[in-house]
Amino acid sequence: MIAEVLVEITNSNVDKTFDYNVPDKFINDIKVGIRVEVPFGKRIVNGFVLAVKKCSDLDDLKDISNIIDKEIVLTDELLELGKIVRDKTLATLISCYQVMLPKALKAHVGVQINKKYDYFYKVNGDIGNLKLNDKQKEIIELCKDDFVLKSELVKISVSSFNTLLRKGVLTEERREHYRLNYNDANRVIHKLTPKQKEIYEEIIGYKDLKPSLIYGVTGSGKTEIYMELIDYYLKKGKTALLLVPEISLTTQLINRFVDRFGNKIAALHSALSDGERYDEYRRIQNGEATIVIGARSAVFAPLERIGIIIVDEEHTDSYKQSESNPRYNAKEIAIIRGEMHKCKVVFGSATPSLESMARAKKGVFHLLSLMERVNGKELPEVKIIDMNKEIRRTRGHFSLELVNAIREKVALGEQVILLLNRRGYASFVTCKNCGHAFKCPNCDISLTYHKSSNTMRCHYCGYADKKPFVCPECHEKSINDLGVGTQRIEEELEKLVDAKVLRMDYDTTSRKGAHEKMINAFKNHEYDILLGTQMVSKGLDFPLVTLVGVINADTSLNIPDYNSAFNTFSLLNQVSGRAGRSKKSGIVYIQTFNKDHYAIKYASENNYLYFYEEEMRIRRLLKYPPYYYLCYIRISGKDNNLVNNEANKIKRSLDRNISDIILGPSPSILYKINNIYRYSIIIKYKNIDSIKDILIKINDHYKTNNNIKIEIDFNPLHIM
Ligand code: ADP
Ligand code: ZN
Numbered sequence: 001m002i003a004e005v006l007v008e009i010t011n012s013n014v015d016k017t018f019d020y021n022v023p024d025k026f027i028n029d030i031k032v033g034i035r036v037e038v039p040f041g042k043r044i045v046n047g048f049v050l051a052v053k054k055c056s057d058l059d060d061l062k063d064i065s066n067i068i069d070k071e072i073v074l075t076d077e078l079l080e081l082g083k084i085v086r087d088k089t090l091a092t093l094i095s096c097y098q099v100m101l102p103k104a105l106k107a108h109v110g111v112q113i114n115k116k117y118d119y120f121y122k123v124n125g126d127i128g129n130l131k132l133n134d135k136q137k138e139i140i141e142l143c144k145d146d147f148v149l150k151s152e153l154v155k156i157s158v159s160s161f162n163t164l165l166r167k168g169v170l171t172e173e174r175r176e177h178y179r180l181n182y183n184d185a186n187r188v189i190h191k192l193t194p195k196q197k198e199i200y201e202e203i204i205g206y207k208d209l210k211p212s213l214i215y216g217v218t219g220s221g222k223t224e225i226y227m228e229l230i231d232y233y234l235k236k237g238k239t240a241l242l243l244v245p246e247i248s249l250t251t252q253l254i255n256r257f258v259d260r261f262g263n264k265i266a267a268l269h270s271a272l273s274d275g276e277r278y279d280e281y282r283r284i285q286n287g288e289a290t291i292v293i294g295a296r297s298a299v300f301a302p303l304e305r306i307g308i309i310i311v312d313e314e315h316t317d318s319y320k321q322s323e324s325n326p327r328y329n330a331k332e333i334a335i336i337r338g339e340m341h342k343c344k345v346v347f348g349s350a351t352p353s354l355e356s357m358a359r360a361k362k363g364v365f366h367l368l369s370l371m372e373r374v375n376g377k378e379l380p381e382v383k384i385i386d387m388n389k390e391i392r393r394t395r396g397h398f399s400l401e402l403v404n405a406i407r408e409k410v411a412l413g414e415q416v417i418l419l420l421n422r423r424g425y426a427s428f429v430t431c432k433n434c435g436h437a438f439k440c441p442n443c444d445i446s447l448t449y450h451k452s453s454n455t456m457r458c459h460y461c462g463y464a465d466k467k468p469f470v471c472p473e474c475h476e477k478s479i480n481d482l483g484v485g486t487q488r489i490e491e492e493l494e495k496l497v498d499a500k501v502l503r504m505d506y507d508t509t510s511r512k513g514a515h516e517k518m519i520n521a522f523k524n525h526e527y528d529i530l531l532g533t534q535m536v537s538k539g540l541d542f543p544l545v546t547l548v549g550v551i552n553a554d555t556s557l558n559i560p561d562y563n564s565a566f567n568t569f570s571l572l573n574q575v576s577g578r579a580g581r582s583k584k585s586g587i588v589y590i591q592t593f594n595k596d597h598y599a600i601k602y603a604s605e606n607n608y609l610y611f612y613e614e615e616m617r618i619r620r621l622l623k624y625p626p627y628y629y630l631c632y633i634r635i636s637g638k639d640n641n642l643v644n645n646e647a648n649k650i651k652r653s654l655d656r657n658i659s660d661i662i663l664g665p666s667p668s669i670l671y672k673i674n675n676i677y678r679y680s681i682i683i684k685y686k687n688i689d690s691i692k693d694i695l696i697k698i699n700d701h702y703k704t705n706n707n708i709k710i711e712i713d714f715n716p717l718h719i720m
Contacts, residue, residue: 001021001022001054002019002022002055002056002061003019003022003030003049003051003052003053004017004018004019004049004050004051004053005017005019005020005036005038005049005050005064006047006050006094007040008045008098008106009040009045015092015093017050018038018040019056019058019061020038020062020063021061021063022063023063023064026064029067030049030052030064030067031072032050032052032074033048033075033076033079034049034067034069034072034073035047035048035068035073035105035107036048036064036067037064037065037066038062038065039063048073048074073105074101078097078300078302080340081100081333081336081337081340082097084333085333086326088714089326089327089712089714090696091327095325095326096328099300099326100297101300102281104274104277104281105281113274113275113278114275115176116177117174117175118149118177119174120149120173121143121147121148121150121153121171121172121173122143122144122145123140123143123144123169123170124168124170127140130167130169133160135157135160136163136164139153139161140164142156143170178279179273179275179279180272180279181263182258183259183262184262184263185259185261185262188256188259188260189260192224193374195370195372196374199214199368199370202368203229203344203346203366203368204229204232206366208366209342209344210365210366211335211366212346212347212366213349213352213359213368214369215349215350215357215360215608216350216371217350217370217371217372217373217606218379219375219379219577220370220371220372221373222348223253223256223312224374226242227257229308229344230291230308230310231261232307233307233308233344234261234290234291237305238305238307238308239290239292239303239304239306240290240307240308240309240310241292241298241303241306241310241334241337242293242294242309243295243296243298243299243309243319244294244295244313245312245316245538246269251515253293254267254293261291263289264289266281266283266289266291266293266294267292268293268298268301271515281301281302284301284302285302287304295318296319296320296321296330297330298330299333299337305341306337306341306343307343308346309337309343309345309346310346310347311330311334311346313349313538314331314349315349315356315566315570316538317567320715320717322713322716322718325711327712327713327714347365350573350574350577351566351569351570351574353566354566354615354619354625355625357612358626359626375583377586378585379576379577379580380576380577380579380586380587380588381586381588382576382587382588382589382590382604382606383604384592384601385401385402385590385591386592386595387591388593396492397489397552398492398591401589402549402591403496403497405547405549405587406418406529406547407497410497413544414545414546414547415522415525415527415542415544415546416499416528416529416530416545416548416549417529417531417540417542417549417575417579418489418493418529418532418548418549418550419536419548419549419550419551419575420485420486420489420505420531420533420551421533421551421553421554421555421571422485422534422555429446429447429449429467429479430479431473431474434471434473434474436472438465440458440463441463442672442673442675447463449467449485451487451488454467467479486503486531486532486533487507489531489551497529499528500526500527501527501529501531502518502527502530502531504530504531504533504535505533509535515535522542530542536575536578538574540578543581545579545580545581546584546585547579547586547587547588547589548575548576548579548586548587548589549588550572550588550589553568553572553594553600553603554592556571557597557599561719562624562625563718565597565598565615566615568599568600569602569603569608569611569615572590572600573603573608575588576588576603576606623661628661628685629686629688629714630683630684630685630714630716630719631683631685631691631695631713631714632680632682632713632714632719633680633711633712633713634668634678634710634711634712634713635681636677636678636679636709637707637709638676638677638707643708646702647664647679647681648665650665650681651664651681653694653698654681654683654694654698657693658683658685658690658691659690660686660691661683661685662682662683663682664680664682665679665680665681667679667680688714695712698710699712
């Protein structure tokens with residue numbers, strides 16, 4: 001018997017299966033989809049069995065050294081999905097499989113994550129004529145009828161317990177113990193409003209299998225509709241998958257689902273330990289969890305009989321894997337899995353991506369609109385504060401108007417959310433005299449100032465240096481940390497307003513559980529103001545929040561990225577939606593230097609559809625998505641000249657082979673990272689078939705080149 005094994009070899013682009021002989025002792029255990037250990041060169045490596053067959057074209061095969069799994073890791077569906085992902089991204093097949101699996105099930109040597117067990121004991125029946133002391137009798141009394149947890153028995157006496165065990169009086173039973181526990185369902189169910197019900201019924205009754213897009217303003221009760229839909233399919237014996245952006249995978253959302261569905265839920269997110277993730281994954285595999293809530297990679301959760309796949313906040317960047325291969329988009333996979341399972345696929349957003357809205361308008365998606373909030377309240381009123389005029393009256397970064405509004409709300413016992421828009425290159429260090437900007441020597445990007453350690457740091461490679469007193473260029477003592485961090489805003493705020501401020505950003509939430517604690521503390525009104533980065537913009541639902549302030553709406557507009565207007569609009573819309581979600585109306589203040597920019601203007605009018613029209617007009621003019629698809633090619637390496645030359649060669653080869661629009665090569669926006677030089681080529685195309693063959697050729701050509709690295713990203717969300 002022969003097994004075809006796909007191996008993971010680090011730092012190599014070997015991407016094919018190798019035949020191995022299956023020794024007799026493994027014949028019964030070998031299966032497609034399990035992991036095995038095999039000799040490769042002088043090493044032993046891990047790999048996935050992709051096929052089992054009678055004979056091989058090759059002689060002299062090596063033996064499989066070991067079998068790792070009893071149960072299948074890659075089901076038939078995952079095996080097929082992996083191939084689809086490879087075809088869509090041109091990544092290696094092994095990387096496509098690895099990305100689907102929790103660390104404990106990836107094919108990596110040296111990763112050992114074990115199941116946890118509880119040990120239970122029960123009397124063996126036959127005590128015979130053993131002489132027992134009092135403690136031993138007590139133990140026997142406790143577990144004579146039923147299995148009892150070890151910790152209960154040793155509480156009585158460890159030595160007596162051990163004696164009984166040694167003499168064979170107790171039978172042991174091992175039961176798996178999952179690391180995470182969910183509360184029981186409280187069956188908290190809201191009766192849907194007539195409008196919610198209409199959408200729910202429309203989706204269920206819709207016979208066509210095309211995806212539905214729920215365009216529903218913030219607070220319109222989309223999440224409640226998702227729960228009702230999930231319930232419906234669960235009752236039909238199906239399972240459900242809900243994708244959410246990592247950022248909104250807060251306890252708030254999970255708690256809502258747990259309240260309703262209890263331990264039918266499995267939640268997959270980055271705050272889980274590897275062990276917890278492994279357990280959650282197996283609860284899905286063995287059918288104990290029938291609802292999966294998770295971020296991007298949860299789209300590969302090994303659910304069977306899927307009845308519905310929901311992608312919430314479908315416009316968010318986080319569904320696209322941008323940083324590493326395979327550069328897949330979970331929304332695309334959701335649609336593909338939907339076709340495989342013949343199930344419902346539902347996208348939802350208050351600001352649908354242009355791609356999805358354009359599809360909906362063309363009838364490719366089934367469009368459902370929900371324009372009213374559940375509480376019957378209007379969306380919050382939004383006031384724009386023109387910082388160009390305000391600048392002389394401002395207190396640091398706060399306009400007088402915003403400060404007054406904050407004071408007023410705090411005095412009324414209401415709560416405030418303040419957003420510091422940190423997208424882009426915020427707190428860089430410069431010389432006020434000569435304009436010298438401090439950049440990372442490895443990465444050529446601005447260093448960020450960290451006040452607590454008085455250092456300047458590179459966010460890409462970790463390079464750090466003390467902030468100097470004098471400028472190395474002009475020797476003046478005029479070093480300035482431009483831009484702002486949340487810490488600095490917090491200090492300003494505390495001088496301006498007598499209130500309790502809770503700061504939520506990357507630094508304060510990095511410890512496990514910190515995020516959850518903060519949210520609960522704010523909900524319990526231990527604080528008046530929640531100040532934070534993008535983290536405070538999504539998914540949060542605090543009834544006492546009546547004021548939202550955006551300190552700097554503009555930073556995200558200045559990013560050189562075709563999505564920057566959309567991202568700004570959507571961020572402002574999301575964060576505004578945190579205000580006035582309960583009985584009292586909300587108000588929003590947006591501080592900006594660009595009050596006439598259409599993204600800011602339409603955000604202040606809560607007018608998604610006008611924004612959509614304007615943005616589509618610009619996209620069409622500039623030949624951007626959704627009018628054209630983009631393909632981004634990054635060419636990188638240590639030798640600047642060599643990289644430049646190869647980039648030009650690639651461009652010429654593209655010119656010869658395709659007639660689509662080709663831009664570049666040009667130095668990437670992040671030109672030098674960690675001493676690696678990067679160039680980009682962008683293709684704007686209409687039809688993937690016209691460019692795929694040549695891209696595959698280029699990709700293969702450089703696979704074995706150690707000096708040049710090629711990365712291809714189809715439909716990138718950022719061009720860096
Ligand atoms: P969205 O996901 O569109 O922002 P949510 O589903 O979070 O909206 O609903 C907003 C608020 O309204 C939540 O606090 C939710 O519990 C409440 N809510 C939603 N639907 C109902 C309903 N039918 N009855 C009562 N409360 C509801
Ligand atoms: Zn750096």
